[in-house]
Amino acid sequence: MTVVNFLIYVLMGLMVVMAIIAAETKNLLSAAIFSGFISLVVSMLFVYLQAPDVAMAEAAIGAALSLAIILFAIKRTGEVEEK
Amino acid sequence: MRLKHILAWVFVILFVGVVAYSLQTEVPFGHDLTKLAKYYVDNTAKETGIPNFVTAIVVSYRGFDTLGEVTVLLLATLGVIGILPWEKHEKVKKAHPVLLWGIRIVFPIILLVGVYIVIHGHLTPGGGFQAGAVIASAFMLYMVSLSTHLDLEAFAFTESIAGTGFALIGVAGIFAGGAFLYNFLPKGNLFDLFSGGIIPIVYILIGLKVSSELTEVVSHMMKGGAEQ
């Protein structure tokens, strides 16, 4: 196992852990930030999978615009999820 | 309540296991190219005259699908504008000076990167969709920091000109070569900036359309709709 492979596995594990935290947390703001971070990690994995076009699109849209849209919506609807 | 969550987790784990196993047996990771992919890899450079195959598929081979896709984007934008209409009179609050001057320095650089990405869309990674997102995020930063009202009429005008131009180029292909979006301009040399016929023109139009639409979506999400 090379260093790059090891880093890719670490990134994938981090991604899944982030997704579980985003699913279980009660604070919508942190859930939104974690989903933006997941998009960023996915775009890194796209670069490893030899898809630079898609990586650019995912980094620009998933980590910036989509996160901004979720944050604007949270600002207008309240940031704590009730039980 | 706990039982529902446990059942949902069991469902998720079963879903992941079964689908991963069947995918690995049917299309193993890193398998050989399919017939269609082999055709594209072998013939794209000859047939379209551009080195970026993803751009060739998006704009040339599947150009009609892309026209439908930007139509979906237009409809979603119209939906957002209809649900959250723009409100003219609202207080403009001053941003922090650090943010203000930072954005003033960064904004033209982001814009320049976006323009570079869309102009070289047929030679290097990138293109209309990526550049549209980059330019829209630049305008989003501008709106967040300066809290000024951008002239949304200008974005609507750019969007309609770009969409109409895309459709008109497609119709011109019918008269010039007998097919919608036929590549009727000379192809030029491979790897040249001015090459590929209509592909760079169409991708620049897509970039203008996507950037103006996403800017409108973000500005309406940010300020549109009457608050109670």
Next chain:
Amino acid sequence: MMFYIAALSLIGIGLYVVLTKKNLVKVLIGISIADSGVNLLLISVGYLKGGTAPILEKGLNKPMVDPVPQALVLTAIVIGVATLALAMAVVIDVKRHFGTVELDKVIKMMRGGDGSDA
């Protein structure tokens, strides 16, 4: 194989959020996570071992990965953000109408008629 498992885990966690959570914004965050997972799954199906990116280079003669899923995913990402914005606009409208975005309260108001004007 690891890429399949990671992508399917994202899809599964997104489905879990959609199934169990009551907050509409949280449900949309789950859908966006599942969206990233679907994109990753499609790209990893098109991967070729030892392949290069599907962009021709002068003097480079190596096999390429499949360009078709990449073109597919490129448009899917843009469509995804547009539909997410539309859904978020609807959620903001729900908040304006009912005063809450919790799904069970909204359903109760719609059934019982004790909402503002529902």
